[in-house]
Amino acid sequence: MPDVRPWFTTDDEAALASVTATLGESVDLVSRTSLVARAAGSPRLLERLSAEAASNIRAHRDPLDALHGGAAGSTVQEAARELVEDYSDDERRALALLGRLDGAAHATALRALDARTVDELIRRAAVHDGVPPSRVLHANRLLSIEAENTDGTEHVDSALDDLIRRELSAFGDRSNPAILRTLATEWYADRPTGPTADEVDDRTRSRALALAAARANAVGDADLALAFVRSDPSHSSCLDLAVEESRAHARAGRFDEAHAVVEARDPREGTTRSRLRLVQWWGALVVWHPQRHPLDALERWIARVGSGQATLRAELDAHRADAACLDLDWAGATRAAHRTFDEPEASPASRIRASLSAAAAAAAEGRSSEADRLLSYAEQATRDPVSGRPLSVSMELSIIGHRAFIGHLAGRPPSSRLEQRLQVAVRRTAERDEPNVRALAGIVCGIVLGIARGDDAVSERELSAAIDRVSRIELAVMRPLVSSLRAGALSRLGSPHAARAVLDESHIEPLGKHRLYRFARHVADYDVAVAQNDVVSAGSSLSAAAREHEDRNRPRDGGGTARARALDRWAGRVAADAAGRHATSSPFPKDDVADLTDREREIAVLVGRRLSNKEIAARLYISVRTVESHVYTARGKLGAESRRELGSIVGL
Structure with missing residues (x-):
């Protein structure tokens, strides 16, 4: 059973109310929750953070921009310093170290820090604890920066260098990812202390640089990612570095170069894990140019692999299921997903993704009970077997979004339990400095709290904030879909001109090769036309949407969903009107x-x-x-x- 214990204490609820009073209801839930998390229980700091967020909003910036430390002497920095000064010397040094090692495992941190000190920081909400058994730690970045500013960097540098040397000596390239990523960052900064790149073996150096490049790509800094990749003399033979080099090119819009990087790699190089990671990225990359770079090239690459082909083919089928969903080919999605399920060597990640695609297909075809069963499987596969809590906040958000949207298709509002799960996931998102997870959380909030509830104002609020936070290329494929949803919400709120501006700013090419994107755009155009009382354009857009859907999914029994029947009726009316046999004053079907x-x-x-x-x-x-x-x-x-x-x- 999912862990849905309320994460708000009475004080947290009061804190959220305080933020809302300062910023108003127009600020998205992820921003408000993030402000509460950054305040770490300090009313004074929360007040200053809220005021700074209000200033950002007036300047048309993200409410969370520049709230990690603020300018020297700012009111935010003063309030953070007051809070940190209440900590002991050991707590400040531990907080500063954990700020440098964001995402370190609890066990790794205890090799350099006293357990009681770490537990006290967790109790103070200056450090956030993850799900057992790994218990990944995320320091409050605002407070960790101030802790280092207060005590200076010498103690932190010394403790960090000592910990890195001990980790490398004991584990080498299997050291904790946070340790290796921090080590590569130290090399890039050309710090004189700590192990140099020449002091570690080739595998450790390559893995450290790949992890640092992955973090740079995650925040949208393609140039920095490429700098990490190219600083490794052996980067041409490391699959993990190839993935990050390709991802950086894609982030910069150089898709041909991105494909060339992965296609040139020898499939017999690297480990099974690194080959699987490359296939996962390659499949995601194909979404952007499915005709110029089809999945067939990836299939040929996999055929050249020696052992482990079955695992990679299962991942390829999971990508085929995704591609079928994007083409509104529900039968194809189901077939590809079942090929993944039937492969004993399929990775857990492949099975989970296939179950989400199959669930979407089942819901679209009206098989809601099967969709629920597939989502339940995905939930079980992504939870800790002991505590029942989600192991990945991103996957939990994806499942929540699927559940809400599938329920929406079936005419079911989101349950209170699902909304509680969303609250838990949003709080976990707020506890870490990952803009793409915040973007995903905002999109899911827009689906659960807006679209699935029929609340266009909430939908627009959450989606507009979310889309501006997307920096990771894999999440950027959602931009046109989110823009279409936003435009629909704005139209129904009586702002068709703003809706049209959103659509005009959304670059659907080359993603327009997929039916789903075209379908969503036609529906958004319909909503805009309805808001403008443009009957002819509304009819044209709605019939175009119907054609996109029905060309792929002809009803086998002549029935179909209520929405499909509505689309069919309207398409018939448009045809009749064009022939001069029938005229209508409204684009809304009411039969x-x-x-x-x-x-x-x-x-x-x-x-x-x-x-x-x-x-x-x-x-x-x-x-x-x-x-x-x-x-x-x-x-x-x-x-x-x-x-x-x-x-x-x-x-x-």
Whole structure:
């Protein structure tokens, strides 16, 4: 059973309320939660952080920009210094060291630090503890910087160098990733102390530089990533470095160079793990140019591998399942996913990704119980067997997003348990300095709290903040989809010109080769046209969306989902109108209004009058949850994408 214990204490709830009072409801949940996490329980620091975030917002910047330390003498820095000065000398030095070693395992940290000191920092929320057994530690970056500024760098440098030397002596290239990444960073900074690149063996040097390049790529610094890669004399024969070199080229938009790097690598080089990692990246890279660089080239590369081909082929099939979903080919996605499931040597990561693709396909074809079963499998595979807690916050966010969206397709609002899980995941996201995880968390918040609830204002708030935080190339493929969702929300909120601007800024090419992106864009164009009362454009866009979907997925029994029936009806109306046989004054189909129960119709009418769920519940003397259930059922019957569209259909 997932660990969904509430992560907010009473004080945390008050802290969030304080942030909301300062910044207003227009600030996304990830930003507000991150401010609370950075304040580490200090009301004064939270007040200063909130004021700085408000200043960022007025300047049209990310609320979290430049809040790691602030300028010298700033109010944020002063409040952080006051908090850190309350720590003991040992606690400050330990905090500074853990700030340098962000992501170090708890066991690694204890080789240099006293366990009681680390536990006290965790208790103070200056350091955040991960899930057992690895217990990865993430220091509060704001406080760790101030701790080092207060005591100077000498103690930290000495302790860090000693720890690195002992780790390398004992474990070599198998040392903790945080140790190796920090070591490579020291080489790049040309520090005179610590082991030099010439003092370590080739495997250790290559792995350290690959880890440092991966961190640079994760924050969108392609030039720094390439600098790490090229500082290794043997980088041409290291698969891990090749992956990061290719990723850096892709991040800079040089996709041909990115493909050339991986295609040139000898598949017999490296370890099974490094080959799997290259196949994982290569498959993700193909999404950008599926016609110029198809998956067939990757299949030929895998065929040249000696042992371990089965694991790599299972990963390739997981990519084929993803590609089929992007092409709205649900049957193809299911077949490819099952090939991964049927391979005994498939990696856990391949199985999880295949289960998510298969779940999406099952939901799209109306097999909701199978979709739930596949998601349950993915959840079980990504949890610690002892505690039941998620091992990866990114994977947990992905599963939550899939659950909410699949429930949305089935007309089910998100459950309170799913929302609790989202709260846990957002808090874990706020505890670490990883912008791409924050971006993913924001997208999932937009799905769960906005789209799945039919709340366009929340959807726009969360998605707009999230998309600006994307820096990792793998997550950048979501930009056009998120932009389409944002445009739809803005249109339904009565801002079609802003929606059109969002779509114009979204560069769908070359991702427009995939049906899913074209389908989402047509639906967004439809929403904009409806908001502008442009009946002809609305009809054209909706029929185009229907063609994208139906060309791939012809209903086998002539039925299909309510949304598909709505699309079919509207496409027929457009054709009839073009022939001069029929004219309509509204782009909204309303044939199925009679299918609503009396209670559903009553609630839908009140929705059309702009009453909130709470107001409707009070008027009808029923619970808010009952109102939500009726709204979602009515939307499912009418194929309405939002509360606004539901009200419009019934009103007509």
